[in-house]
Amino acid sequence: MNPLPALVRGAFDTGARLRHARFFHPRGVRLSGRFHAEPEFEPLFGAGERATLARLSKGVGTPGGVPDVLGLAFRVLDRDEKPWDFALATTGQSAAVRLTLTLARGWDSARFGSLLPYRWGDSGPLWVLAEPDPGQPTSTSLTSLARYVHEHQVGFTVSVAGLGSGRRKVGHLLLRAADPGEHRTDFYDPVLNHPAEVALLPRQVQRLRESAYDGSRRGRGVEDRETGRVEVNPPR
Incomplete structure (x- = not known):
C-alpha cells in the first residue's frame, strides 16, 4: 500500500488544526451567481444560465x-443538476508556465488557472483558465473585495487551452455577494464533483490532491462534505 496519501492527509489535517482554518486559502469572500456556457460546451453544462456558488480567496x-x-x-450545476466544482489559482498563462503558481498584485490583474489539466470526453489535456472582467479592485485586499461585491x-471569462492550441x-461567470440566507457551501472539491466524462490528470497526482482536501476538512472539524456548512471566519 502506498503510504504517501496518508502522509499528505495527516500533514494537511495538522496544518488546518494549527490555523483553525483551511490549510490553503483560509479566508475568502462568498459569492453566488450564474454561469452561461458557450454552445460548444452546452452538452456538458446545459443550456442557458446555470446556478453558481463561488469563493474568491487568498492562498497564504x-x-x-x-x-x-x-x-x-x-460550483456550477451541470446539465443533470449535479455539482461540478472548479478550484483555480493565479498561475502562469502560457503553456510553458501553466504549472507555476504566481503572486497577484490585485483582483483586477489576477489570471487564474487549474494548474493541472483535465480530459473532457476524448480531448487531450485541457487547462481551465479564468480572466476577470475590468473594474475589480486593484489590490488583493479581501476587505476591499467584500465591499466592492456588495455594490x-x-x-470572469472561463476558457480552456491545450498544450499546442489556443x-x-x-x-x-457573473457573480455577486451571496445573501446571508442563500445556500452556500464550503466544499469545492474538483476531484469529487465533476461529470462522468470529465477526468483530472494525472490520476496519481489527483489522488494525492484528494488526500490533501480530505485532511484539510478533517483538520477544520468538517466531516460531511455535503452538509453545506459555512466557515464563520470573516474576510480580512
Missing part, C-alpha cells in the same frame, strides 16, 4: 493588500 492569507496567490473556486457584480471560450 497575507494581510491587507499584500500580494498573494489568489484563488477562484466555483457591483464581478465577471484558448477556447467555455463561458462567462
